[in-house]
Structure formats: C-alpha cells, structure tokens
Amino acid sequence: MASTGAVPFWRAAGMTYITYSNICANLVRNCLKEPHKTEVLSREKVHFSLSKWVDGKAQKPTLRSDDH
Template sequence: MASAGSMAAAPFWRAAGMTYITYSNICASLVRSCLKEPYRAESASREKVHFSVSKWAGGKPEKPNFVPE
C-alpha cells in the first residue's frame, strides 16, 4: 500500500491534504502505541498538545482557536 502510494505522482498522504509534519506525527504516535507499559504511558505524556491560536485580520484578532487533544 505504502509503496504503491509513493509510486504515484505525489505520496498518498500529501494527496490526502497532509503535510509532512502531520504524516510523521501520525507515524510517531503509531510507534508510541506499540510500546509496552510502562513506557507507553510515559511516551503518551510527550504527546500532549495544548495551545491557542488566533488569526488576525485587519489589525484585529479573531476568536482564539484552542487546540486541545
């Protein structure tokens, strides 16, 4: 599947609208979920995502957009 995808004009994940960062993050979380306990719980703490982004238009911020996971 993966090799078939990479043979195409663009890799399958880029065709799906992902960037390399998203793709590598998904792969990383897959690898982390393969770990045994207690290493898995430990590595899960390195996956926490929290910040708030607000886009600015015309000198004013729009509503902040939280990215929790």
C-alpha cells in the same frame, strides 16, 4: 524519509510531512510496552491557542488541545 508509494496519497489528502510523521511517530509510540507506553503518551500533550488576524484585528482564538 517517507516510503515512496505513500507520498502522493497523503499529499492529496492535504497532509503535510509534519502531520504524516506525527501519525507515524504516534503509531510507534503505541507499539511500546507498559509502563513506557503511558509515560510516553502522557508526555506528548498538545495545548495551545491560535488566533488568525484579519485587518489588524485578532479573530476568535481556536484552542488546540488534547486534554479536555
């Protein structure tokens, strides 16, 4: 669970628990030694495209991707 003191702050910043835990997990991953570090960081790649729908029509999709 999140540490008691920090919760109101990241909530106020508009973050969800998922974002918060992701940032924490990434911190931990960065603490690893080589060669595990590159392996782990290259595994966790984000890539998907998201489109919102308004009145039965898809809006322009936004791409969430790490690798540009």
